Amino acid sequence: MxxxxxxxxxxxxxxxxxxxxxxxxxxxxxxxxxxxxxxxxxxxxxxxxxxxxxxxxxxxxxxxxxxxxxxxxxFLEKLSQFWEKFDWNWINDIPNFIGHTVRKSDVTNGQHTE
Missing domain, CATH: 3.40.1800 (His-Me finger endonuclease fold)
Structure with a gap:
């Protein structure tokens, strides 16, 4: 043993x-x-x-x-972080994409491109 x-x-x-x-x-x-x-x-x-x-x-x-x-x-935490990057709203129970959210941290890290 x-x-x-x-x-x-x-x-x-x-x-x-x-x-x-x-x-x-x-x-x-x-x-x-x-x-x-x-x-x-x-x-x-x-x-x-x-x-x-x-x-x-x-x-x-x-x-x-x-x-x-x-x-x-x-997984849910990562999914939530992903969706925070976008502007979207609900229309007739469907999520609709409005645009990409530009966060201050993205701009200062050089991740924002126009």
Missing amino acids: PNRKARLLKLQLGKCPWCGLSFHNWDVLEEDHITPRAIGGKDEYKNLQLLHRHCHDEKTALDLIEIRKKDRSK
Whole structure:
């Protein structure tokens, strides 16, 4: 058994923190990031735990929901920043392009061309 798994097993007193059951010799144990790296978790002992394989599968399914939420919010933020560059309004429930908004920061950075 690798040293990291042995240390985690000792820290967890031989129990799976997900289901609370003790590990047995025949169990397949998997390392898990408590806070997934995709949402800012670090690869350090205080963020690692050993789980049964099936418990790890359950936790990963829930983690993926959180990761997708974060990815979606990043997308919406970028989309909002994109639309802020344009003047537009709603006419009969249709967004209509009026013109490009010239921001002071665009002009000072040399991005504005006429």
